[in-house]
Amino acid sequence: xxxxxxxxxxxxxxxxxxxxxxxxxxxxxxxxxxxxxxxxxxxxxxxxxxxxxxxxxxxxxxxxxxxxxxxxxxxxxxxxxxxxxxxxxxxxxxxxxxxxxxxxxxxxxxxxxxxxxxxxxxxxxxxxxxxxxxxxxxxxxxxxxxxxxxxxxxxxxxxxxxxxxxxxxxxxxxxxxxxxxxxxxxxxxxxxxxxxxxxxxxxxxxxxxxxxxxxxxxxxxxxxxxxxxxxxxxxxxxxxxxxxxxxxxxxxxxxxxxxxxxxxxxxxxxxxxxxxxxxxxxxxxxxxxxxxxxxxxxxxxxxxxxxxxxxxxxxxxxxxxxxxxxxxx
Numbered sequence: 001x002x003x004x005x006x007x008x009x010x011x012x013x014x015x016x017x018x019x020x021x022x023x024x025x026x027x028x029x030x031x032x033x034x035x036x037x038x039x040x041x042x043x044x045x046x047x048x049x050x051x052x053x054x055x056x057x058x059x060x061x062x063x064x065x066x067x068x069x070x071x072x073x074x075x076x077x078x079x080x081x082x083x084x085x086x087x088x089x090x091x092x093x094x095x096x097x098x099x100x101x102x103x104x105x106x107x108x109x110x111x112x113x114x115x116x117x118x119x120x121x122x123x124x125x126x127x128x129x130x131x132x133x134x135x136x137x138x139x140x141x142x143x144x145x146x147x148x149x150x151x152x153x154x155x156x157x158x159x160x161x162x163x164x165x166x167x168x169x170x171x172x173x174x175x176x177x178x179x180x181x182x183x184x185x186x187x188x189x190x191x192x193x194x195x196x197x198x199x200x201x202x203x204x205x206x207x208x209x210x211x212x213x214x215x216x217x218x219x220x221x222x223x224x225x226x227x228x229x230x231x232x233x234x235x236x237x238x239x240x241x242x243x244x245x246x247x248x249x250x251x252x253x254x255x256x257x258x259x260x261x262x263x264x265x266x267x268x269x270x271x272x273x274x275x276x277x278x279x280x281x282x283x284x285x286x287x288x289x290x291x292x293x294x295x296x297x298x299x300x301x302x303x304x305x306x307x308x309x310x311x312x313x314x315x316x317x318x319x320x321x322x323x324x325x326x327x328x329x
């Protein structure tokens with residue numbers, strides 16, 4: 001038997017043309033928005049790398065500065081001392097020949113001697129030492145050689161003359177003082193001629209003082225740091241009595257009450273702070289310039305162009321910092 005379908009149950013077919021659906025040119029419509037990423041944005045390489053380089057360069061320069069200070073104190077200062085002594089010896093010989101070498105606290109014009117002026121030549125044959133003695137005992141003055149304490153008479157004159165000198169830095173002119181013994185000879189040449197002393201003993205703070213001088217007698221006291229080089233524990237004194245005729249001393253215009261704290265044993269020089277700050281600022285500016293150049297030019301180009309300037313500034317800073325150390329180091 002054949003099944004029949006009634007026409008009323010079949011839906012009519014839509015014969016009209018359907019309108020095409022337009023899709024986005026880049027594909028299907030986008031889905032729901034994703035949450036923003038929690039990963040921090042990375043700095044561009046052009047910003048990140050220079051910052052790291054500058055920080056590393058600054059640390060490197062600080063290390064170089066510390067190394068420069070050590071090199072200056074142990075090597076460069078010795079060369080400076082030798083040069084200063086050669087110049088001072090030549091100038092003092094000329095003054096002796098012309099008869100204008102100082103014989104008191106004042107110069108030919110009547111003013112106090114300028115700190116650093118040559119006043120004597122000191123020889124100690126037992127330790128093979130010959131040094132030009134300069135006026136003044138601050139740390140800066142003693143960089144050039146042993147210094148005569150301004151409130152005492154000059155060597156060779158009646159009274160006690162005191163001369164301070166460094167133990168290790170800047171040539172270490174008094175490094176051999178601990179080797180001296182009783183009876184060793186000390187010869188000093190001043191504008192009043194040649195004077196001879198004999199060592200009577202070594203002493204340290206707390207030891208008995210030498211006997212009081214008789215009227216018209218003379219004594220020379222040498223002082224330096226006692227202990228290991230650059231790590232002194234005390235002050236060492238060498239006393240020597242004048243055995244040649246004592247010379248008259250001109251009227252004194254500078255007494256112990258006028259002596260500044262920086263001129264006493266184991267004192268630093270506070271006047272070094274101002275030049276130290278100025279040289280330090282110049283060094284920081286130069287270091288920043290080298291760091292900037294390294295970040296943009298390259299390492300070797302920056303060092304070749306900036307190293308000479310940094311070296312000069314570093315040595316200047318080290319020289320001023322050394323003045324802050326005790327004057328007998």
